[in-house]
Amino acid sequence: MFAVGTLLAQVGAAQVAVVVGANSAATALTTEQAAGLFLGKSEQLPGVGVALLLDQPESAPVRETFYTKVTGKSAAQVKAAWSRLMFSGKATPPKEIANSAAVKKLVASNPNTVGYIEKSAVDSSVKVLLSVD
Numbered sequence: 001m002f003a004v005g006t007l008l009a010q011v012g013a014a015q016v017a018v019v020v021g022a023n024s025a026a027t028a029l030t031t032e033q034a035a036g037l038f039l040g041k042s043e044q045l046p047g048v049g050v051a052l053l054l055d056q057p058e059s060a061p062v063r064e065t066f067y068t069k070v071t072g073k074s075a076a077q078v079k080a081a082w083s084r085l086m087f088s089g090k091a092t093p094p095k096e097i098a099n100s101a102a103v104k105k106l107v108a109s110n111p112n113t114v115g116y117i118e119k120s121a122v123d124s125s126v127k128v129l130l131s132v133d
Contacts, residue, residue, distance in 0.1 A: 014065040015119035018130040019104065024048060024111040029129040035071045037114065039081060040091035045114055053094035054103045054115030062100065066116045069132045 018034050020026045025047045029037075036042035037051060045051035056063040058075065067075045082093040097103045100117035107113045108125035122128055 014062060016062055016066045016069065016116050016132040017119045017122050017126075017128045018066075018070075018114065018116045018132070019107050019122065019126040019128055020045075020048075020114055021108045021111050022125055022127050024107075024127060026111075026114075026127070026129055031070055031130065031132070034130050038067070038094060039071055039073075039078065040085045040093070043091070045112065048112055050112065052110065052113045054106060054113060055094035055096045056100070056103065056116070057096060057098065060099070062116065062118050066132065070130075 018029055026045050027047060029046070033042070033046065037045070037053060038055075043050050056066070058079070064075045067073055067078045071078060073081070082091075085091040086093060094115075097106060097115065100121045103115035103117050104121060104123070104126055107115050114129070117126075119128075119131060
């Protein structure tokens with residue numbers, strides 16, 4: 001029981017940033033827009049067009065924090081939703097990338113790419129569209 005409470009406290013304490021490359025035309029995202037993108041309800045990044053989405057590994061604490069705070073769903077619920085969308089052919093899930101450093105490198109090199117990283121990993125190579133505390 002203590003371990004579960006500790007894990008939830010850690011998930012709740014993490015800060016997450018939804019990022020694009022520093023040179024991207026995108027300027028901001030609302031929580032609703034980010035949820036729409038990462039739940040397959042929209043593929044349009046405002047100011048840019050069709051977005052390529054990057055996800056973190058299932059084992060990454062930042063993933064659970066992101067989905068819980070942005071979509072109101074657990075990462076497991078989001079995975080199940082994507083399974084249904086893929087089966088119906090309606091959408092393609094975000095590409096899973098190894099870690100925040102790799103996500104940051106990819107978004108920095110492609111203006112249509114959106115990902116999320118720990119807020120502490122933000123630097124001048126990326127632009128924060130949404131900060132989730």
